[in-house]
Amino acid sequence: MSRGNASAASSLHTITIEGLNKSYNEVPAKAAAGDVHYIIKDVNLVIKGGEFFILLGPSGCGKSTLLNMIAGFVSKTGGNLRVGSSEIQKPGRDRAVVFQQADSSLFPWLTVRQNVEFGLKMKKVPKKQRRVISDQYIDLVGLSGHGDKFPRELSGGMKQRVQLARVLANDPEILLMDEPFGALDAMTRRTMQKELVRIWRQTNKTIVFVTHDIQEAILLGQRIGIMSSGPSSRISDIYEIPISYPRDVSALDFYDYYSKIQSHFDE
Numbered sequence: 079m080s081r082g083n084a085s086a087a088s089s090l091h092t093i094t095i096e097g098l099n100k101s102y103n104e105v106p107a108k109a110a111a112g113d114v115h116y117i118i119k120d121v122n123l124v125i126k127g128g129e130f131f132i133l134l135g136p137s138g139c140g141k142s143t144l145l146n147m148i149a150g151f152v153s154k155t156g157g158n159l160r161v162g163s164s165e166i167q168k169p170g171r172d173r174a175v176v177f178q179q180a181d182s183s184l185f186p187w188l189t190v191r192q193n194v195e196f197g198l199k200m201k202k203v204p205k206k207q208r209r210v211i212s213d214q215y216i217d218l219v220g221l222s223g224h225g226d227k228f229p230r231e232l233s234g235g236m237k238q239r240v241q242l243a244r245v246l247a248n249d250p251e252i253l254l255m256d257e258p259f260g261a262l263d264a265m266t267r268r269t270m271q272k273e274l275v276r277i278w279r280q281t282n283k284t285i286v287f288v289t290h291d292i293q294e295a296i297l298l299g300q301r302i303g304i305m306s307s308g309p310s311s312r313i314s315d316i317y318e319i320p321i322s323y324p325r326d327v328s329a330l331d332f333y334d335y336y337s338k339i340q341s342h343f344d345e
């Protein structure tokens with residue numbers, strides 16, 4: 079892809095959020111009386127195409143709500159939310175969500191390969207081509223040789239890899255990841271974090287990644303948006319992390335960012 083085309087593709091998948099509000103009690107009479115409980119209020123943010131962006135904030139501040147609004151699963155109460163120039167009104171093939179619990183998203187009666195090929199089959203991609211694509215992504219997530227296993231035969235980390243391979247096989251431009259490694263043990267989690275950075279660098283997808291773990295945020299993100307605690311949560315600060323990948327948690331510059339961001343939450 080030429081430089082010009084690459085930048086056109088990246089602006090096509092820029093996520094633009096302007097004055098975004100969300101209330102789950104949108105009763106018109108209450109709204110008229112000014113009695114509205116906002117989960118998030120006046121969120122402004124631009125996430126560039128190809129960027130690895132982190133949403134970091136305390137439990138319950140509204141990270142998943144914001145992610146689900148970008149996914150098109152949750153409607154907005156006010157403001158603007160666009161991918162490229164299109165307003166987000168419903169889920170689309172350009173966006174895919176990776177959830178914390180792979181179990182709830184994988185089909186237990188299908189093998190790893192059948193799970194990965196599921197979306198392609200729905201799109202009526204011919205069998206041979208499906209096989210080539212599933213081989214590619216099963217390999218990319220490090221599951222070569224496990225294609226014929228069922229989810230029940232896999233560890234938590236392996237299931238999470240299958241979920242990722244399935245999402246990637248559908249080739250969305252934007253990956254929305256909601257604490258995808260939150261349920262994994264520390265060692266598997268670290269491996270998956272490294273793998274995700276490798277896959278992101280290889281595929282050039284836009285990733286919006288939700289976490290409440292500061293170390294994970296600095297390990298992964300090019301920029302970290304800090305959400306203030308709710309109600310009426312907003313993006314209170316954005317940290318740019320210019321450390322080169324792969325990042326080393328024991329490096330001095332890593333520690334510097336860690337303490338800066340940590341002190342933000344101590345305030």
Ligand SMILES: Nc1ncnc2c1ncn2[C@@H]1O[C@H](COP(=O)(O)OP(=O)(O)OP(=O)(O)O)[C@@H](O)[C@H]1O
Binds near residue numbers: 117137138140143308
């Ligand atoms: N469908 C819903 N109906 C009503 N309230 C909701 C709904 N979903 C979430 N909430 C409320 O919105 C607030 C934000 O929840 P959300 O799950 O977005 O936060 P979070 O930052 O992702 O939390 P966590 O880190 O604990 O997963 C919470 O007070 C929650 O109770």
